[in-house]
Amino acid sequence: MSKIKKIKNYWELGYQIADIVEHTLTLPEPKLILPTGSTPLSLYKELVNRQLDWSSVTTYNLDEYVDNTIQDQSYRYFMVENLFKHINMDEDNIYFPGDTAVWPQMDYGIGVDLCLLGIGGNGHIAFNEPGSSFQSETRIVDLTEETIKDNSRFFPTIDDVPTQAVTMGLKPILSSKKIIIMANGKHKKDILEQAMYGDITEDIPASILQTHTNMEAFYCD
Ligand code: GLP
16 A cells, blocks of 8 residues: 655655665666656755765656757756756766667666656656556657646746657556655645545556555655
């Protein structure tokens, strides 16, 4: 049975998840799946502060917009600005969906040690929108109106929000050895509870995480 860990504030959320990442970085050649969005920002700040050794780490980002015309809203730009440019990652070990070659391997499992996830207002993880197959693999998807509206806060106007993205599928996400899902703010409470305690249904993509044997959910108001 999954359980939501209630954390006292947003900075503590970042701190506690950073402890888990720090532990993962002690493994040989660690492999991590990383999210974007506003939720992981306190985690990335804390990780930068800790000055850890990332030299043997490989990272795979969850998703990226397609046909995005606002470059500083690309997820690659977000990752460089908030994490990669501050740590000693080898650039060759950074992967985004849409990069060729690595993704077929991703889909059949490459032994990711830790997958970090946020959750969308409609229960999406990465850009696996409601209705996505639990067997889905990396692919281009249409974003729902709700997601476009949610993400318009980062763009000059709603018309600038891309309508498509390339996303890691639910199948490769589930093949990670450990999964952490994080949510920040009261507006995420209901959807996180539905995902963790409700029916396992493709209508709420994050609900499939209940089937994972090494998954933790972190929440703060
Ligand atoms: C986007 C991303 C998701 C992320 C979600 C939540 O849609 N594709 O990976 O989890 O936003 O974002 P935020 O943390 O800003 O609420």
